[in-house]
Amino acid sequence: MTHPTLQPLFVLLEQAEQARDEIVAQQARAEQAHAAAQAQQDQLRGYRQDYQRRWQQQFTQGVGIALATCYHDFAGRLNGVVDLQAEQVVRAAQAMDELRERRLAAELRVASVRKLIERREALLLAQGERRDQKRADELASRMAWQRLQQGHAFDVA
Template sequence: MTHPTLQPLFVLLEQAEGHRDEALARQARAEKALAAAQAQQAQLHDYRIEYENRWGAQFRKGVTMTLMQCYQDFVARLHGAVDLQGQQVQRLTNEFERMRGETLAAELRVASVKKLIERRETTMARQTERRDQKSQDEMASRAAWQRLADRGHVSLSQM
């Protein structure tokens, strides 16, 4: 059973753990979105290289000017898509880093509250030990005085 004065701290701990769990969930979602964006970026990059290599071989054989313009337009759009995806990856990387920072801060809050509870419990245990020791010392002193009084050495009025 916990001491009633610690109850607000346990409520605070529960709240901090809830915030930490929410931060962890947001971080996991951000990490998943980042991984998906990175995979898409890699696919676009690989497709662009494959497309350029395939058409490079075709160009050595010769193509019409119209076909060359279509190729250049498509490659330009493909480069744009790769660049846009790179920007998306960068944005999601920043978001993930921000979420990681929030998670770390939430973890620190939980650890701080736990440490505070631990210190309070330690302080209360020491106070209880001191009180118990003082009580035992008083009882031992009274018993010693009583033994002396029973032997007739000291009268109870002298105590």
């Protein structure tokens, strides 16, 4: 059974653990989002390389100005998409880093509350032991006093 004065600390510990668990879940989602963004970036870069390789082959065979213009327009848009995706990967990495820091802070809070509970429990235990020792000492003192009094009662008679 826990001491009633510890109950608020156990409530605080439970809240801290729930907050930490939520941050851990958010961190897992952020890691998945980062991995997905990275995979999409890799896919877009691969597509851009394939597109450029195909068109280099086309240009060696000769193409019209209209087709070359279409290529350059699409290549420009594709480069823009690849750049936007690179920014998305950076933002996802930043979100992961922020959540990692928040998780570490939450874990520190949980550990701090646990340590506080341990210290309070140790303090309560030590107080109880001192109280028990005091009672035992008082009882021993009374019993010794009674024996002493009984011994004097026989001397008087």
